[in-house]
Amino acid sequence: MKDSNFLRENNARHLWHPMAHPAEMQANPPAIITKAAGVRITDLDGHETIDAVGGLWNVNLGFSCAPVKAAIAAQLDALPYYSTFRGTTNDAVIELSWMLREFFAADGLTRAFFTSGGSDSVETALRLARQYHKIRGEAGRVKYLSLKKGYHGTHTGGASVNGNANFRTQYEPLLPGCFQIAAPYPYRNPFNESDPARLAQLCAAALEDEIAFQGPGTIAAFIMEPVLGAGGVIPPHESFMPMVREITAKHGILLIADEVITAFGRTGSWTGSRHWGVQPDMACTAKAITNGYFPFGAVMISEAVAEAFEQDRSGAGAIGHGYTYSGHPVGAAAAIACLKETERLAVHENAAARGAELFAGLKALQEKHEIVGDVRGGHGLMLALELVSDRAKKTPAAKDVTARIHEATYRAGVMVRISGPNIILSPPLILTAEEAAKIVSALDEGLAAA
């Protein structure tokens, strides 16, 4: 390994960082993380912090999960790679597909299509949705609906259904035929409605209106995150996703749940769809499926959608889609070990308990710090503080202020994520009550630096 001077001199010089301006990264080089254990990370200076970001919403089991590391090492010895394209498969991926079928049985999802990550999973689901309708003789169903503020990765299909201009403007033109409706975001919405239940109804009505306007027979799928994550942690009212399910089913539109963050326990339920009592037609997963130990993902598919493909005798059901690393044996071995640990530790229960503590702690911070405009959470370990310079006007906090808060929180022992005016928390699901309390106290110090 090169020495620390070399690392500092070359930091952000020869690589471009995702979601950042290259010049800004060169001017303010990112923290160099060199070690991690449990829920803690350590930087090049030896400064240790709790990782309240959980890697990037993915390291649910923390950084020291020995069974996952052992499974990866053993799989590398036995079979480091073989393709699952037509004609060959591997033992690990067969076992994993059986385990996922069991895990997602309550969501009505019984088949897996493997990918290399979340954006791949979204792209896969969008493409399979169009193909599903073509197989069934409805080739005109090609459009996609989604929510403003939604995040669905950065492939062109995913970016086209994204609901945030940051990921769109510089890459336009995107896919035609993608339309977003207002998100059920009580703090800011075009209806000026702060009651979550009434807002959910207004957004559902907007969805009905858009479907009528486009024509149901032109729409392939509606995609949504059960709890919007990267857009600022926006949990919809409990009535929202069930209403969406009813509306989409009524119009023959597939419901794709983007569970890249929410699957495997983060909301306090095993899946985000189950959290709301909804069975989607497909679910996109990635992240915690391998806890960040290997890039991997899976699209889970309902029995009804699967039947359309499997019973097709015309050839239209042949899947012309896939990745070199679909069903990678090392990823599959990692996922098997993760799933066993995830279930053994019942991490969803801890996510619910620690999430409730953090939510209460953040609300107390709102009482104390004028800069905290909105606190969002209440559904496991995904929470956010929205920062404003003026509470009455809801003016978003300036970038230099959020940067100061980030740095002061980090110095106080906790890494958090800043996204626009939001501080986002998505810690590992194995967090203890003491660690949850430490996150709140470090944020208290951080906010004092505003």
Ligand SMILES: Cc1ncc(COP(=O)(O)O)c(C=O)c1O
């Ligand atoms: C809901 C959702 N979908 C898709 C993605 C994209 O996943 P990836 O970054 O693994 O491509 C993300 C990433 O954060 C996500 O949160």
